[in-house]
Amino acid sequence: MFLTNIPLFISLFLSFSLPLYSTPYLSPTTLFPNYQKMLQSFKVFPYTSPLVFSTPSDSEPLFVSSLLNSSFLTLDPEQADLFFIPFSSINVSARSLSRLVNALRYDFPFWNRTLGADHFYVSCEGLSFGSDRNVLELKKNSVQISCFPTAPDKFVPHKDITLPPSLAGPYSPMEKAKNHLHLGYVRYGAIKEHSLIKELRADSEFLVDSEPLDQLGFQERIRISKFCLFEYGKGDVSGINDALRHGCVPVVITDRPIQDLPLMDVLRWQEMAVFVGWNKGRAGVKVEELKRVLYRTCGGDDRYGEVRGLGVTAGKHFVWNEQPQPYDAFHMVMYQLWLRRHTIRYARREVA
Known part of the structure; x- marks a missing residue:
């Protein structure tokens, strides 16, 4: 049943508003034919x-x-x-x-x-x-x-x-706001309370929620923010899928290499997310350092749009269906x- 209209599906998938050389896949030339072999055998x-x-x-x-x-x-x-x-x-x-x-x-x-x-x-x-x-x-x-x-x-x-x-709800990518109100967004529980959170709260370019949000509220925050911040290891990173599929570029703050990201055999995570080192010796990352990294990523609209587009394309693979x-x-x-x-x-x- 999955073979119906597969060539058309793949064609649409590969042409998802991205140039041919820009792809979230580690090996797009082998992924799709191998996927068909998997289904058959x-x-x-x-x-x-x-x-x-x-x-x-x-x-x-x-x-x-x-x-x-x-x-x-x-x-x-x-x-x-x-x-x-x-x-x-x-x-x-x-x-x-x-x-x-x-x-x-x-x-x-x-x-x-x-x-x-x-x-x-x-x-x-x-x-x-x-x-x-x-x-x-x-x-x-x-x-x-x-x-x-x-x-x-x-x-x-x-x-x-x-x-x-x-994920809560079906895949339904939202149109991004033309003018982002926030450079970055931190969902409640995504980063534990420490000095970085206090700095982010004091910076007008970031939105930090101190209370849990329902799914619609979270999606609205994503729509008006360029980046979504998560702390790997101690914070809550479960929303990284939602960030990808709804077009908020994930920013993962980590103190060690990450080897267990979902679909690591398939996706080029380094091209669709931003990874920031957590400097233990200096009590973590400072907000000014973080902003410099984010501005480099979105220094040009074309660059940011490409990173976001790769994440939205990859987000289709993170949806669980009954x-x-x-x-x-x-x-x-x-x-x-x-x-x-x-x-x-x-x-x-x-x-x-």
Whole structure:
């Protein structure tokens, strides 16, 4: 069903008011044909296990529900490219995980072929490394799909994947205000209270909300602001998806390299967001330093427009739908899994 009018869809996608040389994709020449190959051939075998989610609106259960109702599933494990290990990630203990992996090891022949490297699981918080052999193999070899952001010690770059945060409402890009009222906007909770917030509040070029906003109020703030500020690691970065899709260029303040951004295998984050280092030795970043970075980015309307346009184009891939649609968040996470389908398989052996 997803192949209907795909050539037209791709044509419109690639020509989204951007010059041909300007793209948010790491490899646009391979992304779209590979996506079609994924739809036609990618198969996942799910083990049987009860699933319990306490927050049905979050991206974790949205992904699992979409997967279990998708055409990617196969009941023939010999056809499978990857194997899905479903378990509730809420208060899961290392002992129960060890028992689960041990059962897979002895009851099925598939785990031992790759030591779990062609298996994946979903854990919003991410799993820690442990001394138990079963848990260690699960964490070290299997692909972990977690929520963004994930604690550094619970995420393995180039192997693990993060889910785009769930969004409130359908994708509906707004027209930007012709005259921005604010250089930057900080949503309540996006940056924790510290000296930078006090400086931003005192600067007339920034809008800082001290109370939570509903979705419409947040979108209106985005519409009249050029940049949306987030602090990675300590603050709330869940609104970065909304900022992208509604045309507010994300500014991410961080004290370390970020390796768990959603869709990192697909998107050129450096071209559609601004990353500002948090100088620990000087008690953080100062507002004047921050403004210099932002003015460099929007020094010319063409440059700012290009950065914003790349983000809006990428924002289409961050939308979760009850019924998955082409190129939405579910399908782009599946595409990243498909990229990880090639694993080393060992000769079958009996486990002592």
